Amino acid sequence: MAGPLAGLKVLEMAGLGPAPFCAMMLADMGADVVRIERPGNTSVTGTTGAYDVLSRNRRILKLNLKEGAALDSVLALVERADILIEGFRPGVMECLGLGPEICLSRRPSLVYGRMTGWGQTGPLSHAAGHDINYIALSGALHAIGRPGEPPVVPLNYVGDFGGGAMMLAFGLLCALHHARLTGQGQVVDAAMTDGAALLSAMMYGMHAAGVWSNRRGENMLDGGAHFYGTYACADGKYVSVGAIEPQFYALLLEKAGIADAAFCDQNATRHWPQLRERLAHIFLTKTRAEWCALLEGSDACFAPVLDWDEAPLHPHNQARQTFVTVDGVLQPAPAPRFSHTPAATPAYAAAAPDDSAGIIDEWGRTDLGGNKGGS
Structure with a gap:
């Protein structure tokens, strides 16, 4: 595998969304990730093969860990691994003999x-839950939505992937740096409640300073400000504006042909609801394509709101190759980009049901991880 993590050996215990996403990130960057799955295991998304994007770039071993030989195989892989990832409830790995x-x-x-x-x-710690519950406890969910309406579910970006998988990936590489300096490994305890709370660090600081309200839809970044939000167009499609800085706000007004003096005091929060309503009527006068022709590519901080089919076709995304097609399945490309160690084009997960001995032997021959200690 190409990428900055080439040579890193990762053992992944198959689980739900955030752990596979973390393993995918490492694999995208060149790590050799071997995933241990139960025989007959099915993806929580209901997808298989090339459609199971979260499992890309892995070798998959089907092992029944209740069998002694399978457990011995995993422990032999552990002796060669740099990182192990698991996403079970506390105590499950201990019960399996893999604590x-x-x-x-x-x-x-x-x-x-x-x-x-x-x-x-x-x-x-031992209760069941999902993304929505974890971000609810962190305070993040409360902040998302319109005034007087229930909080809006932000898919599972904030808990599973942002506050979970990405925080775990960061923690793993921090601990790996320490292990390579000292030879001492450690446990990384990544909780989505902690991660979602950390993602809200700026908002907690602003709230403590008295400049962020607990009321949804009344703050600059939650849709309260007329210059930071989404608007419907004449064709039923949507656009986004984020003209926070005064010079960008002035350009937005100029290009949109808005000469109404009511818009001059940008940060008069008491006027935001009325200005949002007026701006909504203005955006309804043109189609999304017409607004793009006027505003896109300027410093007015504008972009069309694209759906899953439209986003890969946008010229900017195509120029950057933000999306790739793997075995007929369109999907996001690895990110971020590296100038000297670019990631390879992903490949869908390959089953290796009878190859545990081969992988153990391979990892033993090429101890590229650089870790000190262990065998």
Whole structure:
């Protein structure tokens, strides 16, 4: 595999969304990720093969960990791995005989990543939950939505992927840096409640300073400001504006042909609801394409709101190759970009049901991870 993480050996215990997303990120960057799945395991998304995008760039071993030989195979892989990722409830890996104490005794430099919603400790740590519950507890969900309406579910971006998978990936690489300096591995406890709270750091600071309200839809970045939000067009499609800086706001008004003096005091929050209503009527006078012709590519901080089919066709995304097609399946390309170690085009997950011995032998021959300690 090409990429900045080429040579890194990662063992992934198959689980739900955030753990596979984290493993996908590492694999996209060149890590050799081997995923352990139960025989007969099916994706939570209901997709398989090339359609199971979260599983791309992996080798998959089908092992029944209740069998002694399968457990021995996993422990042998642990002895060669740089990172292990698991996303079960606290205690499950211990019951399988693969808890941190056992694994770190086999590979002292191992970075052992644990992905959960509530974390390994705390009164809720053993309760079931999903993304929506974790971001609700963090305060993030409360802040998303329109005034007087229930909070809006932001798909599972904030908990599973942003506050979960990406925080785990960051933690793993931090711990890996320490392991390579000292030979000492450790456990990374990544909780989606913690991660979603951290994503809200700026808002908590603004709230403490008295410049961010607890009321949804009344703040600059939550749709309260008329210059930061989405608007319907004459054809039923939508556009987004984010003209925060005064010079960009002035350009938006100029290009949109708005000479109404009521718009001059940009940051008079008491006028925001009325200005939003007026701006909504203005955007309804043209189609999305007409607004794009006027505003797109300027400093008015404008972009069309594109759907799943439209986004890959936009000229900017095409120029940057933001999307790739793998075995007929259109999907986002690896990100971010690297000037000297670019990632390769992804490949869908390849099953290796009888190759545990071969992978163990391969990892033993090419100990490229650079970890100290262990065998």
